[in-house]
Amino acid sequence: MDHGPVPLGWEAPAMLVTDDPAVHQLRSLLTLAEELHFGRAAARLYLTQPALSQQIRTLERRLGVQLFARTSRKVELTPLGQALLPLVRNVVGAADELRYAARHPADGKDGLTLRVGLTDCAATLAATRRVIATLTTLHPRLEIDFQVLDLVEQATALSVGKVDAAFAYLPVPDGLSVEPLTTEARVVCLSATDPLARRATLRLADLADRPMISLAQEVSPVERRFWAVDPRPDGTRVRYTDHHVTRVESLLSAVSFDGAIAFLPAVAAELFPRPDIVYRTVADLEPCGFGVVWPERAGEDCPGITALADVCRRLRDQGGLPPGTMRRPDEELPPAAGR
Template sequence: MEMQQMRYVVAVAEERSFTRAAERCRVVQSALSHQVKALERELGVSLFARTSRRVELTPAGEAFLPAARASLAAAERAQVDAAAAAGEVRGALSIGLIPTVTAVDVPRALAEFHRAYPHVQIGLRGGGSDGFVSEIIAGRMDAAILGFPDDVRVTGVATRVLARERLVAVVPEGHPLAGPADAAGPAGVATLPRDGVRLADLAGETFADFPADTPGRAQSDRAFAAAGVRRDAAFEAMDVGLLLELVRNGLVVTIMARGLVAGQPGVRAVELADGPTRVEYLAWSAFNPSPAALAFLGFLERSDAAATPSPR
């Protein structure tokens, strides 16, 4: 049994097509089919049920696939570890990014990391913090930047706090809480001539927020509940740009990190005296991280692209 044969089997299983698998593996289809058939003869079982239009794993193929994937991963890790021992970091690096990252200048950090480690293949994935934690625990992701309310304890993964910051209310220009046009302080945050805006001042407003049951939403829901304020979250979206566009058009107000609002036209960020506090974390698995993951963690530790906003 050869590693290349296992690669072909995995490719056919994932693509459900010998043609697409051959394209993915950059080999002619006849050569790929020959190697798969040779492996089936050696094993004494059929791995695939084939017709002219359809390819599916047989029960034997279903049983073979997990071990084949594990073998390929182990072989790749062996190559990566050997290269790392010789001073060269290579391999794949999977990073999860929530849509509200403010503690790290992600494009700059990745550009600098790529220049430092050109042989590392970087894969970025968007999503939510809870899902990223599960992916890291399952070994399907190397690291992620997470965001959680400050009273949530992140478990199952190793973490480092990148930032802890008080969120701000985001209102359209001209909103009564935005203050006068010339009252904006640093980062476009309105400075109002009074003790400060409280969540109770937003009662009756129509809100846009992140979807229910996500950490991004939980931090606001908990703050409003603690303040005894009931609010109407009529619009839900994971896209920060869409949330800001809804505010810009005067349809809603929202709450988010100040770094997402700075420089955005048509909206104003307003300090909240009792607003929620969010913590951004760098998360990873402490169990046998790859050389590429260790290099990335060390790079962020040293890089000035990861700036930590002061608590407010």
């Protein structure tokens, strides 16, 4: 029943006031956990540093715990803050899923829509675009819904049913079917001020004392170990930073400021040139693969996945999937920073 407009000056009853953390505060926590730097985290969130600090203080007050240890020179997660991160990501992920479900209700097209996940990097690759172009040509009634994912979302979107298939760098954890597309070299990303940046080619032994930027815990162990080369060929285990990175841009900033390193596909030198970092060849670094992945059982019931897998196999067998971006072979590659 409509009781008319709310009178001016009316206030909500005290029982409606809640100390539950807000989703935007939890999202700020995740961003700061990645960057471990208030300035960079605030810039990513389009906030001022004081506004971000206030959000974190409010969140800590509502939870009744200290999430970050702050000094004039360093920001780091407390042990409890680090332990809470997976739960925080679950809450933020559930909120994102709710928003997506509300905006994309079931449309009754009976399998004619294929939801495809990809990262910003994968979207630029020639293999991705060749596959999609061929798929839409051969199956014009198949509607493709693209969803851009970060590193954590890429690791979880398939398992929670947010996407049907994804373009991803390999390897991937068990439980996923894979159609490999291309192989490319990996490179090391270094701060431009690192003494090793002066050398054109390195070996893994040269990098033994450099810590690796830590990816978010939701990224599978098989992927974390592969991208860190952990353990190294001589059996040495790798040291990691305290970051919990979910985006390539955050990883690069961490490399620049913290003196750590990261291994990336060679195409990163073309996609992410920056004056504060360099990319260098590592002579004994194993290459990486790139392909399309989907949950093993899903392929049996989804015509779109079947069509996508068939196109991948056809193009791969024809040799029509070069590594790298859409840059034409006669275009000169712009020099990477510090080259």
